[in-house]
Amino acid sequence: MRVGRHIKWIVCLSLIGFFLLGDTEILLSQNDEIQEIVNDSKREEVQRYFGYELLLYRYLTLPYDISVNINEHGLFVEIGFIYILFIPILLLLISRRKLKYLIPLVLITLFSWVISTSNSFVYSNASQIKIETTKDLINEYMANANGSEEPVAFLVGNITKFSLTLYEPLNKFGNWISGNKDHVTYPILMFGFLGLILLIHNLIRDLKTNQQYLIIIFSSYAFFWFAFAGGIIWYGYILLFLAYFLIHLLINVLIKQDYKAGLWMKRFFLGFAILWIGMGFLSRVSNIQSVANPDEIGKGIFNPVFYEYGLGKINDTEVKNKIYPNVTTGLDAINRDKNALVWRVGTSLTYFIDNNTERVVMDNQLGRFQNLRTTYPDNNALVDAFLASNIKYLIVDLNTAQIDKTPQRTLTAKYRELERFIQNNPRVQLISTDRILQRRNSMQNIEYFYGDFGQVYLNGYYAIYQFIR
C-alpha cells in the first residue's frame, strides 16, 4: 500500500512535468507542414489504420475505430462488434455495486464513444458516399436525407449530431493538450497502463490463478498493441482469441455475483455468437467486393478465373492473362532483359518478375519518386536519371491513390505528379495495361481499346512502361 501511494505521487508529478515541458506542436507554418508530410510515406501507408485526428484521440478512439472500421474498411480489417459490445457491458454490470468503479467506467465508455463518433463518417446507402462527421456536413446531409429511404443512416446522423455537441468541449480540451504532435500522449498511455496493472492487481485477487493470468496476458498484450502497433489488426491476432476468453470469464464472474444477470448475459452472448457465425459465413460465401453490377453481386465464393483453373479448364498463363489482360507482354519484356531494374509503384506483379529482390526498386507511396522529381523537374532529365541507374521499366498500380486517407491527400498529389511525368512523354512508352479506354471513331461509334490516358471505361489495375533512350 505504501509503495502504491508513492507511485501515485510519482505519476502525478511526472504528468505535471510533461505538461510543463513544452507546448504541443500544432501550429507549424503551412509550407513546413506540407513539406514534412509529403515525404512521409509511413503516414500514408501505415497510419491509415490509425487515423489522422488529434494524436491523443487517435489512441483513445482505437478500440471503437477498429471494431466499427472507421479508419480503414474492408474484410481484411473487420473483427466484428462482439468485443466492443460485451466487454464494456460486462464490466459495467460487474462493477454495479461499487460506484467508484462504475462511474469512471461509464464516463470512459461515453468519452470513447463521443470522440470516436465525432471523428468518423456516416455512410449514405442511397448516394453511396461517406459523409464526414463535421457539423456542417452532417447538417447538410440531414437536411436533404430521406429518413424512410435510408432509416439507419438517418438515425446514425441524428445520433452523430448529439455526439458532436458533446464533442465540442472535448475537442477544445484535446487541442489544448494535444495536436498533431505532443508531449503528453505517451506519458498518459504509459502511466495509464501502470495504473491499470495496479488496479487489476487489487481486483483479481479472488479469481483462480489461470483466470488471473488470462487477464494479465490480455491487458498487457492489448496495451502494447494499442501503443505500438498503429492499429494494424494482424499484429494482435492473439487478442481476438484472448478477448473472447475474457468475455467468457467475465460472464462467469457475473454469474457468481448475480446469477440471473449472468445467465441472461450468457444467453445474449450465445445468441450473438450464433448471429456472428452466421454473418461471418454469409460474408465469406457472398464475398461482396463491389455492388456496381447487380448481376455479379454475391457470386464471390470463388474468383471465377481461379475456379476455371481449379476445374482444370485453363493453365497458369491463361489465368494470368485473364486476371491481368496483356500482362504477359509486359512481364516477358522485363524478364527477357534480365539485368534491367524495375521501378515499382504499388501492384503485386513483383511475384512474376525473375530475381525480383535484385531487380525491383519499391516505391509504393511514391516517396522516392517525389524526391527524384524535385531534383529533376524536367521530364527528359528524369528519364535520363532512371536510365543512368539501369532502371529501364516502370510498373504502376493504377489505383495507388485509392489508399490515400490523409487529410491533405498527399499520396494523391504525388500520384498526379507521376501521371504528369508519364502522360504525353515520348520517352516513357506504354508496353502493356489492362485499363480500357473508349472513344468515338470516324463513324461516331464507341470503340474500346487498351490505353493509359483518355476517357476511361474500365480503370484497370496496372500499367507497365519502358524508358526510352
Next chain:
Amino acid sequence: MVEKAKIRSIVNILVWVFAAIWLFVLGLDYINKHPAYYYSLSYFRYTGLVVQLGIIALGIGLSRKYLPKFFSYINTGIGVFLVGVLISFLIIRSNSELVSFENNTSDHLHFTSRVVASAIQLFLIMLLCRNVGAFIFSKCFSKTYDAHFIIDIGLGIVLMVLSMFFLAMFGVLNAYSLLLVLIVFLFVNPIQFYQSIGSTLFKQLDTKQFSMAGLIILFTLLSFLLVNYISIHTPFPSGFDSRNYYVNISKLLASSGSIVQGFPPYNGSIFIATGLVLFDQSHLAHGMAFVNIVLALLAAYTFARQILKYDADTSAIIITMVGVTPAIANQMFVELKVDFGLLFFQLLALFCLLNGFKKIKKSQQPRDNFKDILKTYLPYSILLGVFIGYGLGIKMINLFLLIVIFILIGWEKDNRILSIVMVFASIAVFLFGGIDTISGLRQYHLSANYVAMAAALLAIISFAYAFIKSRILALRRVVFAGLITIFALMVFSPWAVKNYQDTKSLNPKKMLMGSSTGPEMSLAKIKKNYRNAQKNK
C-alpha cells in the same frame, strides 16, 4: 438499509438501460458502416448449398443418438476426412451455375480430387513433423511437461524449418535434400509414425464432450475452412503482401535453393516454401500457409480446454467465432500472411508457460539459491525459448509476447513490485529500441526519449527495491526471464548471422530486423549515376 437497497435498485436499472442504449447505438453504427452484410443477405446465391450442409450437419448430430453404429464410422479421422470430401464436392458444385463457362460433374470431381490430394500431402508432412517432434519431446522434455500433440507438431515444425534454413544457407535446398530430412523424421521413430497414422485415421474421436449444438458448430467451422481451403488452389496467391513478400520469398527460396538476401527474418516463408520445394506446386505452398490457421485454432481450443478449463462447446464456439471473422478469413484465402504461424507459436508458448507455472508450483525442488533456481527453471526455459525464438524469426512483433511473458513471470499475488519492474523495463526497451518507428508514430511523440529515460530509471529503482525486499523472489524471476531470453536468442541466432551477412553491421537493430530488399537505390546514388552518365556523354 432501505435507502441503500433503493439506490442499488436504481443503479441496477440505469446500468441495464445504459447497456440497452449501448447495444442500440453501436448496432446502428455498425450496420451503417457495413452495408456489405445487407448485400450478402439480399443477394445470397448459395441457399442450396446451405440446405445441403444443414441436412448433413443435422444428420450427423442426430445419428449420434439414433444411429450410433453409423456415427461411430464418421467419428474417426477417416470418417471426418470423407465428410470433408463430400462437403468439398458440394461447395465446388454449388458455384457451377454462377459462372459463364460450361462445367460438369467430371470437372467438379477433378477439382475435388486436387483438393483431396493436396490435403493428403499436407497431412503427411504435418504427421512427419509431429513424429520427430514427439521423439524430441520424449527425449528432452517428457519430465518437464505433459505430452501434447500440439507441442510435438510445434517442435517438428521448428526442426524442419531450421533444417531448411541451413540447407538454404549452403545453397542445397531442393526436393531431394528436403525429402532426406523428412525421411530422417520418419525413421527416428517409424513405429510411432505408423501408429500415429492408425490412431489419427481409425481411432474414435472424443466427441462425447460436445453436445449436438457443439457438433453442429464444429461442422460449420469445418465447412467454412473448406470453402477457404478450396479457394487457395490457385497458380499464384492473390494478396498484395503474399505476392510481394511472404509467398514471393518462398518462391525465390524454392527456385534458387538458397537463402534470399534482404527481408526481415522469414521462418514463416520457409515453412510455406515446403510445398514448392517438395512438389513445385503453388497451391501446396498456399496449403502450408493454410495449415497455420488450422494449427492456431487447435492451439486455441487446447488452451481454452486445458488451461482455462472451459467446456468443449464453449471452446468450440469461441474458435469458430474467431475462425469466421472476416479479418481472419481474408488471410486464409487472399493474403496468406505468416501471422497465423506466429499465432500458433504464441498460443503454444503461453500454453507451455502456464503449464510450467503449475508444475513449478507443485514441484518440491528447493529454490533458495542460484544453483537450485537454475536447476528448477532451466528445463522449462528451453522449450519456451525455442517457441519464442522461432516466433521472433517469423515476425519481430513477437517481442510483444516476450514482454508479456516477463510481466507474467513477475506477477505475484501479494507483491506487485516485480510486475511494475517489468512494465517499466519493457516500456524503456521498446522506446529505446525504437519499436514505435516501425509504425511511423515516433515522430509525433515529442516526449518519447524522456518517457524512455523515466521508465528506465523507475525500472532500476523498483527492481532495487524488489531485490532488497525479497532477494530470492526477485532472483527466481530474473533467472527464469533471463534463461528464456537466452534460449530464444539462441534459436533466433541463425537469423542474426544472416542479417549480419546482408547488412555487414553489428547494430543490434539491423541484426534483428535485417535489411530491406531490392537494389540499393538511394537518391544520392541515382544523382551520382546521372552525373557520371552526363560526363560520359
